[in-house]
Each structure stands twice: as structure tokens, then as C-alpha cells.
Amino acid sequence: MKIGIDEMRFATTPYYLSMTDLAHARGEDPNKYLIGIGQEKQAVVPPTQDIVTLGAQAAAKLPADKLKRVRTIIVATESGVDNSKASAMYIKHLLKLDDNIRVIELKEACYAATAGLQFAKGMVTLEPQTYVLVIAADIARYGLNTPGEVTQGAGAVAMLVAANPHVMTIEPGAVSYSQDLMDFWRPLYATEAMVDGKYSTNVYIDFFQHTYQRYLQQTGLSLEDFTALIFHLPFTKMGKKALESLLGDRDDQVAKRLRDQLKAEQVDCRSVGNLYTGSLYLGLMSLIQHGSVAAGDRIGLFSYGSGAEGEFYTGILQPDFHDHVEQLDGPLNARQQVTVAEYEDMFNQQLGMKPEDIEFDLTKDHSRFLLAGQRDHQRQYVDRD
Numbered sequence: 001m002k003i004g005i006d007e008m009r010f011a012t013t014p015y016y017l018s019m020t021d022l023a024h025a026r027g028e029d030p031n032k033y034l035i036g037i038g039q040e041k042q043a044v045v046p047p048t049q050d051i052v053t054l055g056a057q058a059a060a061k062l063p064a065d066k067l068k069r070v071r072t073i074i075v076a077t078e079s080g081v082d083n084s085k086a087s088a089m090y091i092k093h094l095l096k097l098d099d100n101i102r103v104i105e106l107k108e109a110c111y112a113a114t115a116g117l118q119f120a121k122g123m124v125t126l127e128p129q130t131y132v133l134v135i136a137a138d139i140a141r142y143g144l145n146t147p148g149e150v151t152q153g154a155g156a157v158a159m160l161v162a163a164n165p166h167v168m169t170i171e172p173g174a175v176s177y178s179q180d181l182m183d184f185w186r187p188l189y190a191t192e193a194m195v196d197g198k199y200s201t202n203v204y205i206d207f208f209q210h211t212y213q214r215y216l217q218q219t220g221l222s223l224e225d226f227t228a229l230i231f232h233l234p235f236t237k238m239g240k241k242a243l244e245s246l247l248g249d250r251d252d253q254v255a256k257r258l259r260d261q262l263k264a265e266q267v268d269c270r271s272v273g274n275l276y277t278g279s280l281y282l283g284l285m286s287l288i289q290h291g292s293v294a295a296g297d298r299i300g301l302f303s304y305g306s307g308a309e310g311e312f313y314t315g316i317l318q319p320d321f322h323d324h325v326e327q328l329d330g331p332l333n334a335r336q337q338v339t340v341a342e343y344e345d346m347f348n349q350q351l352g353m354k355p356e357d358i359e360f361d362l363t364k365d366h367s368r369f370l371l372a373g374q375r376d377h378q379r380q381y382v383d384r385d
């Protein structure tokens with residue numbers, strides 16, 4: 001039975017910051033951010049958005065008849081809003097889905113959405129008539145004036161996993177690799193990530209090499225068998241570093257094709273920033289929109305989560321894949337640009353771990369789902385529809 005991704009939708013915040021503006025404010029050469037890091041814009045998170053609203057925003061765009069057949073919701077995130085209650089519970093409520101649904105939250109840094117897809121595949125194998133909703137939602141937050149600041153971002157990718165999927169089947173034989181490392185982490189008391197930046201980029205490449213080479217050994221496939229290789233993109237230059245670690249000085253047709261496809265993956269990630277769990281899947285949507293891909297093509301996907309875990313797996317694009325993936329140019333161009341001062345203000349207003357009651361001004365953010373504040377230690381959500 002073919003199982004995989006049937007539909008893909010995306011949501012980010014209504015605001016973005018120009019990386020040229022950020023570079024000027026931080027006394028850096030803009031080309032360091034635009035070329036050296038490979039980021040052009042970054043999603044800015046108003047206090048009225050969190051991973052619940054972003055996840056609900058993305059999932060609400062899925063076809064209503066398919067949402068009704070969802071029997072499990074998996075939210076993969078490392079920006080959870082509660083240490084106990086799954087964010088999937090709030091999202092199920094906001095989407096007004098049936099109560100006869102299993103909800104759960106998964107965590108292993110940016111890798112967790114890939115685990116979610118593999119678990120969903122197993123569930124659909126057991127119950128082929130059902131859909132599993134996998135949502136990858138995160139807010140990448142490093143702190144003002146830190147080296148990681150240029151790699152912040154936010155958003156959610158909502159994916160339906162089903163039998164006979166319309167977008168991409170997930171092939172068997174994924175290679176996973178995990179080691180207990182401290183390249184990036186966030187203790188429970190911290191609202192910003194801690195990171196050993198250079199070390200994290202080296203571990204990422206080591207894990208890519210390990211899982212990719214092992215996958216080739218296991219399957220007998222070679223580089224020529226991939227129409228595209230796509231990567232978790234914490235910043236778009238990271239994908240280039242990983243791909244070049246494989247291609248070296250190769251300049252033949254295959255190498256040229258893979259470099260062009262990576263550029264297509266990078267397009268949308270360049271203007272949103274790191275989505276943590278969602279980055280690889282925003283990259284897949286971007287490849288489908290901007291790359292040279294056709295039904296039957298094999299895509300290689302490298303998923304990475306700090307801490308650290310990597311997985312290389314492959315998928316085959318299905319006949320009408322293009323019609324089941326949201327086109328992102330419109331929504332991304334509709335966002336409003338903010339100044340560095342406005343960004344810093346919103347950054348400081350995000351609801352962290354403060355115990356007091358708080359009410360946000362809801363007049364500025366026109367998104368459908370909003371975080372209205374906190375009352376009696378409970379987050380208050382609003383559906384404008």
C-alpha cells in the first residue's frame with residue numbers, strides 16, 4: 001500500500017523584518033546575512049500568535065472533507081506552550097474537530113515532524129481509511145543581539161498523511177541516527193535557545209553524511225537516482241554546506257541539477273527564517289513550487305534536530321502533487337514589513353512563563369486565530385470566524 005503526504009498547507013505570522021535592516025541595526029555588513037547566512041526576511045511574531053494559532057491557521061486551510069476524516073493529530077514542536085497539555089488539544093478545539101480523535105505532541109528539536117510523519121505512516125498502515133494530521137509548528141527564538149538572531153523565524157506546516165496520497169509517498173528504509181550531544185538546547189526556565197553555533201553546523205553535516213551514506217549502502221541507490229536532495233534549513237546556507245559536503249568539486253549535470261533544486265528549496269525559507277520542525281517541509285513546498293520536479297521523481301530528505309538526531313529518507317512525487325500543495329507567493333507577499341524597533345517591541349511582548357493575567361490588543365493582527373492573553377494561568381484563544 002502506498003502511504004505518504006496527501007496535502008500540505010503553511011501559515012506564518014502577518015509580519016516580517018528585512019535582514020538588511022537588522023544588519024544595519026546590529027552593525028553588520030548586510031551581505032553577511034543575505035549571502036553568508038542566506039536569509040533575506042524573517043517572520044516576526046506578535047504577542048497574539050503562538051504555535052497553537054499558527055498550527056490552527058495552517059490546518060484550517062486543509063480541505064474540510066478530509067479534515068473530517070482525521071482520527072489522530074500529531075503536533076511536532078519545541079516551542080510548546082504547556083509542559084503537560086498537548087498543543088494538539090487546543091488546535092483540535094479551534095478547528096472544531098470531532099472529539100473522537102487522538103491528540104499528542106512530539107518533541108526532539110527540529111526532527112520531531114519527521115518522526116510524526118513516520119508514526120502517521122504506521123497508523124495509516126493499520127487503518128488505511130483514516131487520515132492523520134501532522135502539524136510542525138515552531139517559533140525559533142534566540143534573543144536580541146545574539147549570533148543566532150539572524151536565524152530566527154516562525155510558522156507552521158500542516159500535512160495530511162493518508163493511503164494513496166496525492167503529494168508524495170514515503171518510501172521504506174529511512175535511516176535514523178541519534179547521539180546525546182549539546183549543540184543546541186533550551187532548559188525549561190529559558191524562553192530562548194542556547195546554542196554552540198559552529199559546533200551545531202558541524203554535527204549537522206556529520207549526521208547528514210552518516211545517514212545518507214548508510215541509506216545508499218542499504219538500498220544500492222546512488223546520487224543519480226535523486227531528482228532533488230532537500231534539507232532541514234535553519235538558515236539557507238546550511239543546506240548549501242551540506243550539499244557541497246557531498247558534491248565537492250563535481251560540476252557535471254547531476255551536480256548542477258542538485259544545486260538548482262536546492263536553490264528552489266531555499267526560496268521560501270529565505271523569506272521566513274527557521275521554522276525548526278517545519279523547515280524541511282516548508283522547503284519541500286518551496287521545491288514543488290519553484291523547482292524542476294515531475295511525477296515519479298525521487299526526492300531525498302534530510303531531517304535534523306539538535307540534541308541530536310538525523311534521518312535520511314526518500315519519497316516519490318505523485319501524479320497531481322502540484323494541486324495539493326499550497327502556493328506560497330501570495331501569502332508571503334501579503335505580509336507587512338516592520339522596523340527593527342517594532343520587531344524588538346513584539347519580541348519582548350511574547351507570552352513567556354509569566355504567571356500574571358494579561359490581555360493583548362487584538363485590533364492589529366487580522367489573523368483568524370489569535371492568542372488573546374492569559375487568565376488564571378490559562379491561555380485564552382479566539383477564533384475570529
Ligand code: HMG
Binds near residue numbers: 184195238
Ligand atoms: P556567526 O558566527 O555570527 O557567523 O554565526 P559567521 O562569522 O560564521 O559568518 C557566517 C557566514 O557568513 C560565514 O560563511 C562567513 O564567511 C560569511 P561560512 O564560512 O559559514 O560559509 N560572511 C559573509 N559573507 C558575505 N559577505 C560578508 C560576510 N561576512 C561573513 N560581508 C551561526 C553563524 C550559524 C553559527 C549563528 O547564526 C548561529 O548560532 N545560529 C543558530 C544555530 C544554527 O542555526 N545551527 C545550524 C545547525 S543546528 C540545526 O540545524 C538545528 C536547529 O534548527 C535547532 C533544532 O534542531 O531545533 C538550529
